[in-house]
Amino acid sequence: MIGRHPAWMLVACLVLCPVSSASARQGPEGRPEGVGRSPDFGEFSATSTASSPPPPGHPGPWGRSPRPGGLLERLGAPLSHVEDDDGRINTDRPSFTPSNATVPAGRLQVESGYTFSHDLTRTSRNDEHLFPELAVRLGLKDWLELRTFWAGQTYSRTNRRADGALLSRNDGPTNFLAGFKWKLSDQDRWIPEAALITDLAIPTSGTSPNSSDGIEPVLFLLYGWKLTDRFTLAGSTGLTTVFDRGVADAPLDDAFEQFSQSLIGFLSVRERVTLFSEWFVLARTNSAVKLPQHFMDGGILYQPTPNIQLDLRAGFGLGDHPTDFFAGAGLSFRY
Structure with missing residues (x-):
C-alpha cells in the first residue's frame, strides 16, 4: 500500500516536472488508440471516461488545413469541417479504458458527459446520476500531456422496492484527479503504442461520501494495436490505493489496493462513426x-x-455484485 507521505512526494514530483511548450506535432493518422473511464476507479459508479478509436487510415472527408493560430481562430476551430493537421480528436471517454494517445503539443482538449446507473436487489433499487465528468487535457510535448479530471457531483437514491419508500441518499462531490500522461512507444509491428498515466486523486470534501479520506495515487498502463484500417484492439492495466470513508466495523477497508484490467475493440463503420465494445474488471x-x-x-x-466528438454508451455488471445497468452520453472539443 502506498502511504500518505510517498503520495505527497509524488505531488512534488508532478509539480516540479520540467515541461515546456513544444512546436505542433504533425501527427500521422491511423494510430492505434485505447479508451477510457475515470482513472479514479474506486467503487465503480459507472463513471467512464473512454477513448476515440484510430481513424480509418485515410485523410477523411474534410480536406486539410493548418493548425489554428489566433485566439478567435482557435475558439472557432472545433466547428471547422476542414481536416486538422493533428488528425481527428482522440478522447479518454466514454469507455473505462483511457486513450493510449496524448493530446498534441500546444492543443487544449475539453471532455464532458453524464452517466446514469441503476442497481436492483431483492429488497431495494438504487438510481445514481453523475455530472459533468469534466476532463481538461493540455499537450505539453509530443510525448507528454497535463491532465485533470473531475467526475463531478453524485446524486444517488436508494428506495425500497415494495413501496418505493426512500431508504438512503448518497450525494456529494467526487475526488479531483490531476497528473500527466506519458507516451512510451509507437506501434512497431507487435510492439503496441503505449502510454502511462500518473495521477493523484485529491479529496474535494471532508463530508462527501464520494470523496476519499486521503490522496490516492493512480497508475494506468495503456496499450493498443491497429490491426487493420478499420479495427483497433486496446487495453489497460491499472492500480490505485483507495482510502474508503466510514466503513463501519471493517477497519481493513480504511485503505486497500485496487487493480483493474480492461480490453476494448474499435470498429470504424463510417468516415465519422466508430463502434466499440469493452470488458473490464475491478479486483x-x-x-x-x-x-x-x-x-x-x-x-x-x-x-x-x-x-x-459526441458519444453514447451503455453497459452492465456481470454477476450479483456490480451495477446492473449504466448508460451515458458526452461531448468533447479540441482547440
Whole structure:
C-alpha cells in the first residue's frame, strides 16, 4: 500500500516536472488508440471516461488545413469541417479504458458527459446520476500531456422496492484527479503504442461520501494495436490505493489496493462513426469486497468535425455484485 507521505512526494514530483511548450506535432493518422473511464476507479459508479478509436487510415472527408493560430481562430476551430493537421480528436471517454494517445503539443482538449446507473436487489433499487465528468487535457510535448479530471457531483437514491419508500441518499462531490500522461512507444509491428498515466486523486470534501479520506495515487498502463484500417484492439492495466470513508466495523477497508484490467475493440463503420465494445474488471486486496467485479459495455462515437466528438454508451455488471445497468452520453472539443 502506498502511504500518505510517498503520495505527497509524488505531488512534488508532478509539480516540479520540467515541461515546456513544444512546436505542433504533425501527427500521422491511423494510430492505434485505447479508451477510457475515470482513472479514479474506486467503487465503480459507472463513471467512464473512454477513448476515440484510430481513424480509418485515410485523410477523411474534410480536406486539410493548418493548425489554428489566433485566439478567435482557435475558439472557432472545433466547428471547422476542414481536416486538422493533428488528425481527428482522440478522447479518454466514454469507455473505462483511457486513450493510449496524448493530446498534441500546444492543443487544449475539453471532455464532458453524464452517466446514469441503476442497481436492483431483492429488497431495494438504487438510481445514481453523475455530472459533468469534466476532463481538461493540455499537450505539453509530443510525448507528454497535463491532465485533470473531475467526475463531478453524485446524486444517488436508494428506495425500497415494495413501496418505493426512500431508504438512503448518497450525494456529494467526487475526488479531483490531476497528473500527466506519458507516451512510451509507437506501434512497431507487435510492439503496441503505449502510454502511462500518473495521477493523484485529491479529496474535494471532508463530508462527501464520494470523496476519499486521503490522496490516492493512480497508475494506468495503456496499450493498443491497429490491426487493420478499420479495427483497433486496446487495453489497460491499472492500480490505485483507495482510502474508503466510514466503513463501519471493517477497519481493513480504511485503505486497500485496487487493480483493474480492461480490453476494448474499435470498429470504424463510417468516415465519422466508430463502434466499440469493452470488458473490464475491478479486483481488490485487503478489502471487505473479496470477489472481482466484471463489467461489459459498448457504444458509438460520432465526429461531426475533426475536433468535436459526441458519444453514447451503455453497459452492465456481470454477476450479483456490480451495477446492473449504466448508460451515458458526452461531448468533447479540441482547440
